[in-house]
Amino acid sequence: MGILSVEEGDPVALENVVARGPVILVCEHASRLMPKALGTLGLAEDVLASHIAWDPGALAVSRLMAESLDATLFYQRFSRLVYDCNRPPESPAAMPEKSEVFDVPGNAGLDRAARDARTEALYLPFREKLSGLVKARIAEGRPPVIVTMHSFTPVYFGAPRAVEIGILHDADARLADAMLAAAADGRYDARRNEPYGPEDGVTHTLKEHGLSNGLANVMIEVRNDLIRDEAGQRVVAGYLTGLLAKGLPAINQ
Template identity: 65%
Template sequence: MTGLLSEADGLPVAVDNPDAEGLVLLVCEHASRRLPEKYGTLGLSPEALSSHIAWDPGALAVSRLLSVSLDATLIHQRFSRLVYDCNRPPEAEAAMPAVSEIFDIPGNSAISHDERRARTEALYQPFRDKLSSFIAERKQAGRPPVLVTMHSFTPVYHGLQREVEIGILHDEDTRLADAMLAAAGKNKKYIVRRNEPYGPADGVTHTLIEHGLKNGLPNVMIEVRNDLISNDGGQRVMADYLTDLLGESLKELSQ
């Protein structure tokens, strides 16, 4: 363990289904609301620590169901994005935010250069290295993966209701997003939109750029409104829908 993570904390990165035969590599950067022992509560209330600012509720559960249905490897971060947001590069202020939505984060106020480096080395770098090595091994084996990152978002943001239910996000490579949006257009089960409620201008495509674009891999980020995946039933319904959507889209890309 590093000086930041204790033995009780364990490793920062988890890998489910490492020997999967499917094409898809699932990534969940905001899987957990857990904080390393060293940080206590970061000065936050239980309400804040259970809210969306700490993690993406439901995202890991849906990812795990997709890992089974798609026979996909899943790589996820084991600690809260409040300590380090693994979908942001180290130089980004949002990697270790002092404010998130309506909450001030006292434990992230005026972080020193040394502290930023310690968090980067303990949490971001192992996550980045695990993704990089997995992709490199798959490419060397002649099985380059398709990168799919899983997220969730709040139904209400700064007092405004969000109509979109599923966002299909992309950066410069639109191949997989285009195929998914076309497939979703045939099935009106959900309100599915391109680059909503976030897009590249919001700085949310770091993982897609770093591990998808730079490796020439088809890639997409899926955002699901978290009220739709707040329980087991909703998670299973969503996973079934996304399994079908991805399956149809991957077939389209392979033609």
């Protein structure tokens, strides 16, 4: 028996597939849904509702941005604790035994067969379908811009984080540079490669689908206390849409 039942459907979802805008929004940590076959991985409900299982608010903000930008939205339908699709299969963080201060009993001591089953059920469909979407756009003469969307906890290992918006990049900083220049208005505490950076392994999707195809790309991180409700989500989505609108022309210069 596989990780996902037929009734649970596809591990990934696409919205606004026929979008005319250049951006593909990717939300790897959109959901805290657990496959029925894996139960709760030994975690309490309050832990499964926390940031270790998903990126709260990220999907809602992504949907608002997709509407404003006429962008396609591509996202993972199951929890990052089962498989973090922003990590390659060989990474320990793909199926973490511990996330921040929380042990994940259901991920402890996974053997090769168990890891392979999760990779095949969740990561490979994510990678292959996103790759297919990107390659189709390139073939149409519409090379896309890859924008990955995340949120982060305001307190990490007991330490408060002052940064509010992170603009992250790997080797290609064109779009990030332009967005950071636009964010110099000071409305938010926006920083480069914070609260994480390439050295933390968080740019896997950017490298796999952006850099490998020569496409402009950026990763956006939003502190999740700013997007806990619909009002906050709309405000932040509007701001980020504005940053992207100002940044996109710079990638062709």
